[in-house]
Amino acid sequence: MTAPLHEAHPAGPGRALPDTQQGMRRRNLARVMHTVSAEGPLSRAAVASRIGLTRAAVSTLVDELIRSGLLEELGPERPGRVGRPGSALAVSGRGPAGIGAEVGVDHLAVCAVDLRGEIRARAVRHGVNRGRSPEPVLAELTALVRQVVAEADAEGLWPAGLAVAVPGLVARDGRTVVRAPNLDWHDTDLGALLPAELPPTVDNEANFGGLAELWLGQTTPRDFLHVSAEIGIGAAVVVDGGLLRGTRGFAGELGHVPVWPDGPECACGGRGCLEQYAGEEAVLRAAGLEPGADRVGLLATRAADGDEAVRRALHDAGTALGIALTGAVNLLDPQLVVLGGALSGLAPWLLPSLEAELARRTAGPPCPVSVSQLGPEGPLLGAAHSVVRAVLDDPAAVAERTGATATERTVDIVAEQA
Amino acid sequence: MTAPLHEAHPAGPGRALPDTQQGMRRRNLARVMHTVSAEGPLSRAAVASRIGLTRAAVSTLVDELIRSGLLEELGPERPGRVGRPGSALAVSGRGPAGIGAEVGVDHLAVCAVDLRGEIRARAVRHGVNRGRSPEPVLAELTALVRQVVAEADAEGLWPAGLAVAVPGLVARDGRTVVRAPNLDWHDTDLGALLPAELPPTVDNEANFGGLAELWLGQTTPRDFLHVSAEIGIGAAVVVDGGLLRGTRGFAGELGHVPVWPDGPECACGGRGCLEQYAGEEAVLRAAGLEPGADRVGLLATRAADGDEAVRRALHDAGTALGIALTGAVNLLDPQLVVLGGALSGLAPWLLPSLEAELARRTAGPPCPVSVSQLGPEGPLLGAAHSVVRAVLDDPAAVAERTGATATERTVDIVAEQA
Numbered sequence: 047m048t049a050p051l052h053e054a055h056p057a058g059p060g061r062a063l064p065d066t067q068q069g070m071r072r073r074n075l076a077r078v079m080h081t082v083s084a085e086g087p088l089s090r091a092a093v094a095s096r097i098g099l100t101r102a103a104v105s106t107l108v109d110e111l112i113r114s115g116l117l118e119e120l121g122p123e124r125p126g127r128v129g130r131p132g133s134a135l136a137v138s139g140r141g142p143a144g145i146g147a148e149v150g151v152d153h154l155a156v157c158a159v160d161l162r163g164e165i166r167a168r169a170v171r172h173g174v175n176r177g178r179s180p181e182p183v184l185a186e187l188t189a190l191v192r193q194v195v196a197e198a199d200a201e202g203l204w205p206a207g208l209a210v211a212v213p214g215l216v217a218r219d220g221r222t223v224v225r226a227p228n229l230d231w232h233d234t235d236l237g238a239l240l241p242a243e244l245p246p247t248v249d250n251e252a253n254f255g256g257l258a259e260l261w262l263g264q265t266t267p268r269d270f271l272h273v274s275a276e277i278g279i280g281a282a283v284v285v286d287g288g289l290l291r292g293t294r295g296f297a298g299e300l301g302h303v304p305v306w307p308d309g310p311e312c313a314c315g316g317r318g319c320l321e322q323y324a325g326e327e328a329v330l331r332a333a334g335l336e337p338g339a340d341r342v343g344l345l346a347t348r349a350a351d352g353d354e355a356v357r358r359a360l361h362d363a364g365t366a367l368g369i370a371l372t373g374a375v376n377l378l379d380p381q382l383v384v385l386g387g388a389l390s391g392l393a394p395w396l397l398p399s400l401e402a403e404l405a406r407r408t409a410g411p412p413c414p415v416s417v418s419q420l421g422p423e424g425p426l427l428g429a430a431h432s433v434v435r436a437v438l439d440d441p442a443a444v445a446e447r448t449g450a451t452a453t454e455r456t457v458d459i460v461a462e463q464a
Numbered sequence: 465m466t467a468p469l470h471e472a473h474p475a476g477p478g479r480a481l482p483d484t485q486q487g488m489r490r491r492n493l494a495r496v497m498h499t500v501s502a503e504g505p506l507s508r509a510a511v512a513s514r515i516g517l518t519r520a521a522v523s524t525l526v527d528e529l530i531r532s533g534l535l536e537e538l539g540p541e542r543p544g545r546v547g548r549p550g551s552a553l554a555v556s557g558r559g560p561a562g563i564g565a566e567v568g569v570d571h572l573a574v575c576a577v578d579l580r581g582e583i584r585a586r587a588v589r590h591g592v593n594r595g596r597s598p599e600p601v602l603a604e605l606t607a608l609v610r611q612v613v614a615e616a617d618a619e620g621l622w623p624a625g626l627a628v629a630v631p632g633l634v635a636r637d638g639r640t641v642v643r644a645p646n647l648d649w650h651d652t653d654l655g656a657l658l659p660a661e662l663p664p665t666v667d668n669e670a671n672f673g674g675l676a677e678l679w680l681g682q683t684t685p686r687d688f689l690h691v692s693a694e695i696g697i698g699a700a701v702v703v704d705g706g707l708l709r710g711t712r713g714f715a716g717e718l719g720h721v722p723v724w725p726d727g728p729e730c731a732c733g734g735r736g737c738l739e740q741y742a743g744e745e746a747v748l749r750a751a752g753l754e755p756g757a758d759r760v761g762l763l764a765t766r767a768a769d770g771d772e773a774v775r776r777a778l779h780d781a782g783t784a785l786g787i788a789l790t791g792a793v794n795l796l797d798p799q800l801v802v803l804g805g806a807l808s809g810l811a812p813w814l815l816p817s818l819e820a821e822l823a824r825r826t827a828g829p830p831c832p833v834s835v836s837q838l839g840p841e842g843p844l845l846g847a848a849h850s851v852v853r854a855v856l857d858d859p860a861a862v863a864e865r866t867g868a869t870a871t872e873r874t875v876d877i878v879a880e881q882a
Contacts, residue, residue, distance in 0.1 A: 070488065269711045283795065290703060292797020293687045303791035304825065306725065316790065316825035372734065373721035373791050377701065379710020407722065407734035 071107075072442040074099065078107045079116060079137070079438045083161070087120050087134035108135060114445035115141040116161065116437070137161045142206035142437050142444055143198050145244065146430025147187055148251065149212045151176050151228050151276055152339055154183070156190040158198040158205070159430035161437060163262075167197035174339070180223075180231055184239040191241060206437050206444065208244045209429035210236060211251040213276045218295040220247045227313055228277040247432070252298055253289055254428030255386045256282020258420055261431050267381040271374055273300060273367070274387030274424065277326050277341075283378060301325065303370045323366030324396075326388065332359035342388040349395045360395035367396060368403025375404070375413045386418035387425070393417040489525075490860040492517065496525045497534060497555070497856045501579070505538055505552035526553060532863035533559040534579065534855070555579045560624035560855050560862055561616050563662070564848025565605055566669065567630045569594050569646050569694055570757055572601070574608040576616040576623070577848035579855060581680075585615035592757070598641075598649055602657040609659060624855050624862060626662045627847035628654060629669040631694045636713040638665045645731055646695040665850070670716055671707055672846030673804045674700020676838055679849050685799040689792055691718060691785070692805030692842065695744050695759075701796060719743065721788040741784030742814075744806065750777035760806040767813045778813035785814060786821025793822070793831045804836035805843070811835040 077097045082088055085096065094104040111117040120134040139162050147156045152175065157168040169190045175183050187210075195205050214226025221237030240246045256272035259282075268287040274280055279301035283290040290297050301321040302314045309318025322328055326341045333356040338344060348356040371383055385393050397415065404412040418424060437444055495515045500506055503514065512522040529535040538552040557580050566573045570593065575586040587608045593601050605628075613623050632644025639655030658664045674690035677700075686705040692698055697719035701708040708715050719739035720732045727736025740746055744759045751774040756762060766774040789801055803811050815833065822830040836842060855862055 267711075281795070285703070285708060290708070290796070293685075293799040294797055297795060297797040299794035299797070302794045304723075304787050307723065307787045313827075314825075315827035369722050369725045370791070373788070374795055376717040376720045377699070377715065377792055377795060378708070379712055379715040379717070381711040407732075409731075409733035 072440060074103070075107050075111060075441045076439050078104065078111060079441045082117060082135050083137050083438055087136045089134055093135065110445065111441055114441065116441050116444060139164070140202035141204070142434075143203035144430040144433030144435075144437070145191060145194060145198075145205045145208045146254075146426050146428070146433070147191060147208060147210045147246075148426040148429065149175065149183065149187060149210065149229070150251075151213060154187050154190055155426050156187070156194045157426055157430050158194050158203060159427070159434055160203055161434055163431065163434065165427075165430075166201050166203060167194045169193050175229055177230055180229075180234045180236070180239055183229075184236065188239075188241050191244070195244075205244055207433035208240065208246040209254070209432045210240070210246045210248045211254040211425035211429045212236070212248060213251050213278060213280075215294075215296050215299075216248050216250050218291065220249065221245075223248065224294075224296075249429070249432075250280060250282075250295075250298070251276060251387070251425035252280030253282045253291075254426075254432065255418075255420075255424035256284050256298075256384075256428070257289065257432060258424040258428030259384050259386060259418055260284055260287065261435065262420060262427060263384070263418070266384070269380050270382040270384055271300075271371070271378060271380045272384045272386050272418070273371070273389060274385075274418075275324075275326060275389045276387060279321050279325055279389075281374070283380075285378075300370055300374060303373060305366045305369050320366055320370040324363035324370075329359045329363050332362060342391050346391050349392070357395055360392060361399045364396040364399035365403050368400040369407070371400070371413075371415075372404055372407040375408075380413060383413055383415045384418050385415065386420065387422055390418045390421050490858060492521070493525050493529060493859045494857050496522065496529060497859045500535060500553050501555050501856055505554045507552055511553065528863065529859055532859065534859050534862060557582070558620035559622065560852075561621035562848040562851025562853075562855070563609060563612060563616075563623045563626045564672075564844050564846070564851070565609060565626060565628045565664070566844040566847065567593065567601065567605060567628065567647070568669075569631060572605050572608055573844050574605070574612045575844055575848050576612050576621060577845070577852055578621055579852055581849065581852065583845075583848075584619050584621060585612045587611050593647060595648055598647075598652045598654070598657055601647075602654065606657075606659050609662070613662075623662055625851035626658065626664040627672070627850045628658070628664045628666045629672040629843035629847045630654070630666060631669050631696060631698075633712075633714050633717075634666050634668050636709065638667065639663075641666065642712075642714075667847070667850075668698060668700075668713075668716070669694060669805070669843035670698030671700045671709075672844075672850065673836075673838075673842035674702050674716075674802075674846070675707065675850060676842040676846030677802050677804060677836055678702055678705065679853065680838060680845060681802070681836070684802070687798050688800040688802055689718075689789070689796060689798045690802045690804050690836070691789070691807060692803075693742075693744060693807045694805065697739050697743055697807075699792070701798075703796075718788055718792060721791060723784045723787050738784055738788040742781035742788075747777045747781050750780060760809050764809050767810070775813055778810060779817045782814040782817035783821050786818040787825070789818070789831075789833075790822055790825040793826075798831060801831055801833045802836050803833065804838065805840055808836045808839050 078093055081093050081096045090104050090108055091101055094101040116138055117135050118138045120136050122133055139160050143158045143160050145158055154171045158166050160166050212223055212226055213228050215224045217224050221235055223231050223234045223236055225232050236248045252274045255274045259266050259272050270284050272282040281298040281300035283298050302316055302319045304316060304318050305320050305323055306318040310322045311317055312319040312322050327337050330337050345356055349360055401415055496511055499511050499514045508522050508526055509519055512519040534556055535553050536556045538554050540551055557578050561576045561578050564575050572589045576584050578584050630641055630644055631646050633642045635642050639653055641649050641652045641654055643650045654666045670692045673692045677684050677690050688702050690700040699716040699718035701716050720734055720737045722736050723738050723741055724736040728740045729735055730737040730740050745755050748755050763774055767778055819833055
């Protein structure tokens with residue numbers, strides 16, 4: 047088996063490892079990292095029994111991961127257990143960190159997450175980005191990234207990678223924004239506009255939101271459809287723990303599934319797309335409100351206050367979502383639909399009509415729908431965790447970057463970097 | 465890397481192989497088989513260079529595959545090449561064969577395909593199966609399977625497995641037909657009703673049709689949507705060369721994607737599903753014709769003869785297909801849509817409106833649509849080839865079944881079996 051398929055990088059290290067002794071070693075290093083990450087602290091013996099290798103083999107792998115600064119020893123385990131006490135292993139809280147960034151329509155955000163999954167630094171800047179050209183926006187983002195990297199550095203962390211969430215379609219090269227209608231950007235190479243010392247991986251915010259749900263959700267299954275919205279509506283299709291990306295990287299465009307095929311024209315070229323009924327601006331229009339800065343907050347406040355026009359608009363948006371999701375569920379047969387991003391804050395008023403539509407259009411039990419606990423933070427967290435996951439999926443690559451393999455210089459180099 | 469993911473069996477051998485020396489050997493045996501199958505005849509040296517192993521390693525693997533009767537030597541290569549002449553290797557035309565079977569609404573069919581992909585025996589029985597209980601239908605199918613196995617045996621082939629295509633939803637256990645509305649079967653365990661000596665793998669006909677397209681199509685990409693119809697409309701979603709199955713095994717239900725959400729009621733519980741506009745019976749109704757035995761033949765003949773009512777009905781069906789496919793393309797971003805099964809015979813009259821709808825609903829270049837060259841044979845061929853692929857994906861399993869590994873008894877045993 048290869049490393050898990052949930053990497054955010056289309057050509058991630060997990061799949062490309064060759065099937066040789068060397069490749070096997072790399073995959074086994076990844077197994078040890080994932081096991082300690084998911085279940086640690088654990089002794090070497092416990093790791094060996096979890097992954098089905100001999101204790102001697104695991105000890106060699108663990109030693110390499112300690113030298114690379116990816117694992118650390120917590121000291122002898124408490125007595126009272128059977129056998130000779132072993133030293134408990136944990137994922138290091140120093141060393142590599144994932145830097146996540148988000149270009150929102152109304153904000154920029156950056157954070158650093160360590161290998162243990164903890165946020166160790168963050169920075170946010172509010173302000174409308176719509177209609178601005180990419181250069182100044184990404185210059186501001188770069189400044190935020192440098193600020194977060196400096197804060198992380200003070201905590202003994204170094205950036206293992208940068209992942210950037212954007213509200214648009216991203217090519218499979220992981221750097222070109224092909225179309226971000228709500229920023230008015232197209233064919234923009236973000237790789238050329240972000241820090242050269244930290245080449246970014248760019249992806250759609252719905253994809254990173256879906257990955258965050260997969261990795262951080264408490265009971266998220268491995269097959270689900272994550273629906274989110276900023277101004278547009280997007281979905282992440284997660285299949286067997288991996289993202290379905292599509293040929294061009296454009297999969298998950300739920301917002302442009304036809305709902306009423308003879309309905310209003312859409313910017314995509316179609317008519318009656320879901321976005322014409324359930325997009326934030328369509329809902330505001332239907333409720334007779336002006337689009338402002340905090341669109342979702344406005345809708346949620348009014349709906350909670352009992353504003354009938356807003357409630358009716360959200361009810362109708364839920365119906366349209368239910369029809370589009372009926373099609374998606376028939377095509378994909380997911381275990382769950384998760385409402386995330388901005389939609390999670392509107393769920394109380396969307397869900398009744400959405401679920402009713404799914405139920406009345408399904409012969410058997412309808413696909414269950416849940417609401418993300420991550421809310422609008424999802425894409426940013428997903429971006430940062432995608433870098434952390436890439437380290438867990440191929441720890442040998444980090445060791446190589448720090449010059450660690452099989453030499454004793456490692457500790458010094460990692461210490462120096464930190 | 466594991467063996468390719470295009471196996472028809474949800475828990476197929478390709479993915480489950482452990483990452484050990486033994487697992488590596490099994491995967492390398494599979495690599496040799498796939499390479500010779502795709503590019504043979506090849507010398508050992510050519511195989512070694514193709515898969516990046518040493519010639520010595522490849523020779524050991526090849527010897528094992530020859531002993532198991534999966535590869536054969538064609539004798540010394542023609543002179544004129546550089547270096548010492550090697551013996552050319554080819555996939556054996558004797559030994560294991562894949563048995564494919566199809567339960568159609570109006571027919572039963574069985575065939576045997578050898579490891580080279582050639583059909584070596586076949587049997588068909590026409591007659592309406594709709595409304596008959598599963599037992600007599602599967603008793604007839606069993607008789608056809610035995611007839612084909614006997615014919616194959618006379619050619620030195622033995623059945624490596626049986627795969628059965630059905631027009632219905634199949635559970636992920638690969639044996640239970642959960643719902644086949646056009647046969648009026650539900651919750652039927654086909655495993656219990658077919659020959660015990662050859663446990664079947666059962667799958668939806670659209671899935672086997674899609675796999676056939678993947679494996680046998682001349683220019684089929686690795687990401688496509690295969691749309692087919694018998695009476696219902698189904699799709700196979702092929703992603704990166706593998707079938708997307710869904711949580712319950714029900715993915716690809718394109719026929720129940722809502723097209724006009726307020727349209728006629730559907731048996732699935734929904735309204736305005738694609739099947740209500742583009743299913744064979746809906747088209748016949750729209751054309752004012754009675755459903756008979758050769759529904760597609762009737763429509764194609766009438767349309768070719770210029771029958772305006774039939775042409776209009778097919779035009780409207782194409783429009784509905786175009787709307788449903790717009791949604792599917794937005795969700796999945798495939799490289800190609802393939803019209804297969806019965807739809808391929810109606811393509812000349814469906815395609816113009818279908819493609820127009822896709823084009824007018826897409827901002828950029830629309831997803832291209834092609835017509836399968838396999839026609840209604842696709843599901844049967846896909847079933848037989850799924851067994852052949854399983855052998856190529858894990859040849860060691862065949863060697864173990866024939867008691868071959870590392871002993872010299874092999875040749876005798878295979879010879880005896882043959």
